Amino acid sequence: xxxxxxxxxxxxxxxxxxxxxxxxxxxxxxxxxxxxxxxxxxxxxxxxxxxxxxxxxxxxxxxxxxxxxxxxxxxxxxxxxxxxxxxxxxxxxxxxxxxxxxxxxxxxxxxxxxxxxxxxxxxxxxxxxxxxxxxxxxxxxxxxxxxxxxxxxxxxxxxxxxxxxxxx
Numbered sequence: 001x002x003x004x005x006x007x008x009x010x011x012x013x014x015x016x017x018x019x020x021x022x023x024x025x026x027x028x029x030x031x032x033x034x035x036x037x038x039x040x041x042x043x044x045x046x047x048x049x050x051x052x053x054x055x056x057x058x059x060x061x062x063x064x065x066x067x068x069x070x071x072x073x074x075x076x077x078x079x080x081x082x083x084x085x086x087x088x089x090x091x092x093x094x095x096x097x098x099x100x101x102x103x104x105x106x107x108x109x110x111x112x113x114x115x116x117x118x119x120x121x122x123x124x125x126x127x128x129x130x131x132x133x134x135x136x137x138x139x140x141x142x143x144x145x146x147x148x149x150x151x152x153x154x155x156x157x158x159x160x161x162x163x164x165x166x167x168x
Contacts, residue, residue, distance in 0.1 A: 036132075051071070051090060055069045
């Protein structure tokens with residue numbers, strides 16, 4: 001083998017290694033998006049359950065109770081395409097509960113308010129992690145080498161949801 005052939009083989013090996021590395025990195029980023037969404041989804045489900053518990057254990061007026069319980073139920077049962085709107089409505093309903101609770105006109109166990117505050121903080125953190133994962137995956141998918149060699153395969157482009165901007 002002469003020097004030219006060795007260089008060609010080395011270049012082909014390097015390009016193959018780089019493509020494999022890029023594909024596995026993108027796969028890890030997609031996995032990170034999926035796991036961050038699963039974490040966020042479970043926290044959102046817990047928040048809806050806390051909202052239902054607030055309705056059961058508080059002295060809210062019937063209209064407010066109905067609003068919170070229907071928004072919590074809608075958030076728990078929403079399909080992914082309707083999820084943003086349902087979560088936004090629940091966030092607004094829970095903001096109203098916090099305002100009422102701080103006015104002391106609501107008879108509500110303080111542990112529920114603490115639990116609501118804790119879950120809200122966890123949701124904010126989970127949203128940040130999810131958005132980081134989505135942005136990282138999108139940035140890698142924008143690279144020309146990823147698009148030319150179709151290294152993303154059939155994986156859908158990660159999306160961010162509108163409700164992620166207005167959680168409590």
